[in-house]
Amino acid sequence: MRHSESLHPQPAEAALAAAVPKRGLKRHIIRDKYLYLMLVPVAVYFLLFKYAPLYGEIIAFKNYRLTDGIWGSSWAGLDHFRQLFSSKEFYVVMRNTLLLNLYNLVFAFPVPIVLAILLNEVRWNGYKRVLQNLLYIPHFISWVVLGTIVIAMLSPSTGIVNTILELFGIEPIYFMASPFWWPISFVGSGIWKEAGFGTILYMAAMAGIDPTLYEAAKIDGANKLRQIWHVTLPGIRSTAAIILILQVGRIMDVGFEQVFTMKNPAVTQVAEVISTFVYTRGIENLQYSYTTALGLFQSIVALILIVSVNKLIKIMGERGLW
Structure with missing residues (x-):
């Protein structure tokens, strides 16, 4: 009992x-x-x-009209998705979005890590603070201002970049009008704006590394590069993994402000991305249902990517987002 x-x-x-x-x-x-x-x-x-x-995602399945409202508009089913996937413009926009994000992932993602490691090795605190402030400033400047500065710097007639190139006997390059040079200018300006601010998380992760690990590495005869490779990089690996997951989750989205400020009709074939396409077709041409279908597709793909990469990171032994 x-x-x-x-x-x-x-x-x-x-x-x-x-x-x-x-x-x-x-x-x-x-x-x-x-x-x-x-x-x-x-x-x-x-x-x-x-x-x-x-709530507004319902528009993707309706023939939305402003006068009828969301519930008053007639249902269209999957017609807008069929129209989207049969359009040549859709694949051009998708290609540009994925390529620009891939360039950012390959070239821009490692830059904050390198900068953080270099800053971590600076021993004079006053000089270090000045460098950090100079690196952070571009992040707080809007793309409207920064994009205008980039365009002025890359001008073939008055830009400082082409002026320097002319000193070495190189002909002026039309960076903003060349389908080859425009993506390079896009990625470079993005690094200039965000790389410095991106070092904050890595610097915080480095601050949490046990100093005795560096002392042990020195006793074992490790030089500075060996210490970075065997102590610093493993110490920030989990932080880099989380940032990589977030970066891959945004691979279907290119910032509207940067592209809209820097693009022009001469480079539309490489500069038109999902965000600008939604603006021109959805806002300017009033094709709300069509662009909502594109936005919904973009969100679903981004969700699949971020879940997949998070699972892959956890399989590799790192902490994921959840």
């Missing part, structure tokens, strides 16, 4: 056991109430700008 009672607690005991976690949760909320209050604006932001707009 006693054995059965131990297996099956009395209702009063079960109620007491259930009440303990509730009291513990309430105690934690009261204790950390200011931290939870700080989360309120973040939660409101995601509810208003991330979750509430999901």
Whole structure:
């Protein structure tokens, strides 16, 4: 009898056991109430700008008209998706989006890591702070301003880059009008703007590396490059893995502001990406349903990519996003 009672607690005991976690949760909320209050604006932001707009995805399956509204418009089923996948423009836009993001992944992704390692080796704190501030500044300049500066610097007649090239006897290059040079200018300007700010996470990860590991490496005869390879890089590997997952998740999305500021009709065949295509076809030409279908397809592919890369990173022994 006693054995059965131990297996099956009395209702009063079960109620007491259930009440303990509730009291513990309430105690934690009261204790950390200011931290939870700080989360309120973040939660409101995601509810208003991330979750509430999901209601509008219905437009992708309707022949949306402004006068009829979302529910008043007639259903179109998968017609807009069929139109999308049978359009040549769609594949050009997809190619440009994937290529520009692939260039960023190959050439821009390692730059903050290299910069962070170099900054970590600077021992004079005053000089280090000045360098960090100079590297961070471009991040806080809007693409409208920074893009204009890039275009002015690369001008074939008055740009400083072509002026320097002329000193070496090289003919002026039309960077902004060349389908070959425009993607290079795009990636280079992106590195200039974001690489410095991207070092923050890596510098924070390096600060958490145990200094005794460097001392042990020195005792074993490791030079500076060996210390970086065997101590620094493994110490920031998990941070790099998480940033890589996020980067791959955005591989279907190229920032609208940068492309819109720098592109021109001469390079449309390499510069038209999903974000600018949605703007010109959806906003300017009022093809809301068609571009919503494209946006929904873009989101689904991005979700598949980020889940797949997260799983791959975890298989390789690193921590994923979840």
